[in-house]
Amino acid sequence: MTPTYYEFFAGGGMVRAGLGAGWRCLLANDFDARKCASYRANWGGETLVERDVRDLQASQLPGLADLVWASFPCQDLSLAGVGAGLAGARSGAFWPFCGLIASLRMEGRHPPLLALENVCGALTSHGGRDFAAICAALAEQGYRFGALVVDAALFAPQSRPRLFIVAARADLPLAPALLGDAPAPLFGTPALDAAFAALPESLRSQWLWWKLPAPPARNATLADLIEEAPTGVDWHEPAKTRALLEMMSPVNRAKVEAAMATGRRMVGALYRRTRYGAGGEKLQRAEARFDDIAGCLRTPAGGSSRQIVLLIEQGRLRSRLISARETARLMGLPEDYALPPRYADAYHLTGDGVVVGVVRHLAAHLFEPALAAMRARRAA
Template sequence: FWPFWKLIKALGDEDRAPRLVVLENVCGALSSHDGKDFAAISSALSNNGYRFGAVVINAVHFLPQSRPRLFIIGVRKSSPIPRALIASGPEGEWHPSALVEAYGKLSKRAQSSWEWWRLPAPPARTSIFADLVEDEPHGVTWHTAAETKKLLGMMNPLNLAKVEAAKKAGGRQVGTIYKRTRADGPNGEKVQRAEIRFDDVAGCLRTPTGGSSRQTIMVIEGKRVRSRLLSPREAARLMGLPDTYALPKNYNDAYHLAGDGVAVPVVRFLAEHILEPLLAAALAVEKKAA
């Protein structure tokens, strides 16, 4: 943040400060270092001429991926803010308790520059994860029967029960798996577990820093069970990228692009309901002044 903010301050010194500053981060940014990181960012905005606020938006409202993210939106104090964009206080969907708690730890000066941004209810999602899965994936291959058996062997009884239920459900069932280290070995030791979900939603995409950070899918059709890594194109679809979007040829590069990105429809929603109205109001004032 600080190298970025140094650039913003330099623009301000040249009377070229941007009308809007929008930051995106994981929701852990609200509580890291007991909220001091979020407070420092908030003070930087407030002390440098910005009114600001934050919202938490989960991509699951728009795409079949669980991906809550924090968006901090700052607007120059010289720019007008349409009244319709401001809520009287926190609104549950967009201002969860962690955000309200982080706001409570801000300095009085930062709180005086704070706005509770108002957003409409999210649209109804029209897709499920299975809709995005490729029948003939590119960039990955299906696991061997032995590899799938090993994956099943990493599941605890609860997750194995989910697989059995999917077999009995009939049709084509698609689940997503992440490998996690759990302290549930026979003697309480830490072991790597494969945890599966069949709720038509993928887990949050990550950057491929290790084997467990790559998401695996399991396709069950009756008694037939197959598994493989999530393909680069499937990862891109989970971020709202069209199939015409050119992906890096290297698997890790393509997966990193998705895991480190922002979900397209989330940003479009934010732009439509907050960013574009703010810019339009600012430009209208500047045009009138000219």
């Protein structure tokens, strides 16, 4: 039987790409018109509902989904945000989403599995109270739950740690192979340990330590994804590249010099960030990395949040903005994935998404085995 799902805050459908053809989408929902246009361009629009989650009713959700995925907005939970947390206008969209799950439960249609994705700041927001509130909301709707921190760098050459909360309906039989007694290797952090320890006993008793295996070693590096002549972006003039070097601290300048000293072709990544000097003054710094992975793609609020590619070849350093297609590759999207024609829209789409390989790994090793056990029990 083909498993089914709803995808909330769907963006361009990266969860759909990760779940793959072996799953059937019953409903995809987003309120952003440009993201919805990308979703239609890649997946068609027959299951897409372009509407704010606050305006949806359970009666508009068809059938019974095996999985409900929600990558709810992260801005108010992010360390780069203003700290509004789940009370914020954006991350607070979690509450109407949770209301839909409650309505489905009233109708006997709440899904066996829930998956929530957000930034790791959700663990520490408001001293851990927001994380506890999420767990309490899941428990109230009859779910047991656990969390994993998965860095996309295990699957694609991008540093992108994200929090994944996976909840199973309390009546769902779970094979012992899916569960452990502690965080799975590679998928736990001190912040996750602290967030769990801070939960009240009533919520810790509902906790599941998901047992997720390590993926195969990643083969691709950042250099494998970079184009010599990308579409939509140009290599900087030498003066602009020199200006970036001048914005670097001695530590970051040394990274560039070390990469040039190898005598090999080297590809790195750079972000411009606001830092504080010794006197408390704000300084704009250029921070580079040459460790074969890109920095985390972020939704661009301005030019400083757009990642820059650094290329060292034959003793020469060049720089440019990362291209839209390169960002799609960093998210694990296929080459035929249709991106928005405007650069800013494409960067927004990919920077807000979920890495495809992470979704596939969760599906293969958690969702699909859990649903198979459920069906086997019903058939017995």
